[in-house]
Amino acid sequence: MGIGVNIVLKKEHAPEIEPQNRVIQERARGIMQTLPYKRLPKRMRTAMIQCIMFWLNNIPREDQNESSKEVIMGDQILDTKMIWKIPFRAYTQVHDDNDVTNTMLQTT
Numbered sequence: 001m002g003i004g005v006n007i008v009l010k011k012e013h014a015p016e017i018e019p020q021n022r023v024i025q026e027r028a029r030g031i032m033q034t035l036p037y038k039r040l041p042k043r044m045r046t047a048m049i050q051c052i053m054f055w056l057n058n059i060p061r062e063d064q065n066e067s068s069k070e071v072i073m074g075d076q077i078l079d080t081k082m083i084w085k086i087p088f089r090a091y092t093q094v095h096d097d098n099d100v101t102n103t104m105l106q107t108t
Contacts, residue, residue: 027052036091 060067
């Protein structure tokens, strides 16, 4: 299948793109159902969509031998241990220490 240009007018459908958008929306809804929040801040929604797109682009579909990223960028090994030490929807507890300990002053 060659690369073509599709021109779509306002309020017109793009049948090649809509199934891909539906996959992204379904995954986002699935993740949101697992979260304990009623609403997500815009920054968190953006991070969730970036996470979804990262994995969709790096994992080949059933009918493909290569992922989309491999097709465009060439062979690249995905090191999942380095990329996702803490997954997007993981509950984490963060401690904010008000005492500054990383100053440039000489310690005795």
